[in-house]
Amino acid sequence: MIFQKLKPFALVGALVASPIFAADYVIDTQGAHASINFKINHLGVSYVTGRFNEFSGTYSYDSDRPEDTKLEVVINTASVDSNHAERDRHIRSSDFFDVRQYSDARFVSTSYEDLGDGKGVMSGQLTFLGQTQPVAIQVEKVGEGQDPWGGYRTGFVGTAELNLPDFGANFNLGPAAEKVYLDLVIEAFASK
Template identity: 45%
Template sequence: MKKLLILLLISSISGVAVADKYKIDTKGAHAFVQFKIKHLGYSWLYGRFDSFDGEFEYDESDPSKANIQMTVDTNSVNSNHAARDKHLRSDDFLNVASFPAASFSSTSFSEGENGNGTMKGNLTLNGVTKEVDLDVTFVGGGKDPWGGTRRGYEAVAELKLSEFNIKKSVGGAYEELTLIVSVEGIKQ
């Protein structure tokens, strides 16, 4: 009887699902942190951050346990214009001398249809931490040609510059920045 209880305990423990861990594929350039904001109300200004890192977890049996942690080197901002990038690094905007990194740490995930959902978390930018909601779209997942497993998502959030102590926020249509994070993770 004692052996039977031990076997039942072992089999129940081994059946516990564990979240899969994924490293964001920055080496293969299969991930992007981008933004867009209106320029004078006449056009869109696009940019990206060239240096970032992170990881996420996903448990197919319990998607609510999904989480992501990312860190972005704010000095790597790239809007395809050297003078503007210098200004974006200044204390008018990103203040990289005082805050060389931005980070996001999720707190919850609510999955909807087809793997899409809402990821809530804390975004730290320019020394300010605020809770933000990311609209998450599941792009796909499965085996890759090299014998690994990958999973990809795109997340979008609308940020108000003034809420992150951005000095050059001029209000109106130029106050809202769209953040787009596209990640492809390699299962560890």
């Protein structure tokens, strides 16, 4: 997970904004209604942006008790996509992500602070490059409601900032490239 004060983890979705009930949700990655995007400084003059094409996750959510929200997301690190095949091969190598040794990154929430008006802070532990560190995601609820297929969906957006050296990453790309900004958009459907 990488980038400047971007929106690291975003959960988005919902067609109707009426609250329902406490439920467990599955992030809708099959329908392309969720994304994990990143941004990292390049040489102090611009940014490289990208996304992770493969990830999965679940969360529990109750609009009447948002403080009880729980989230778990697993990212396939080899699915990194910066829109440049040669660079992506290099990112996957042992110089950077070392995807043969660290095939995934995992975020598991530990608490949620409700700030009101659908906003909050999701705190948890992120395991990346074999190191586990605390991470806080700024979260905003987009909506919730029935979908056209008889299901129920909720959606959130989120942002996070990662300090790569905290995870043992010493890519030597200069101090400006030590921070990665994440932008998360998550839409999920109630599991049955």
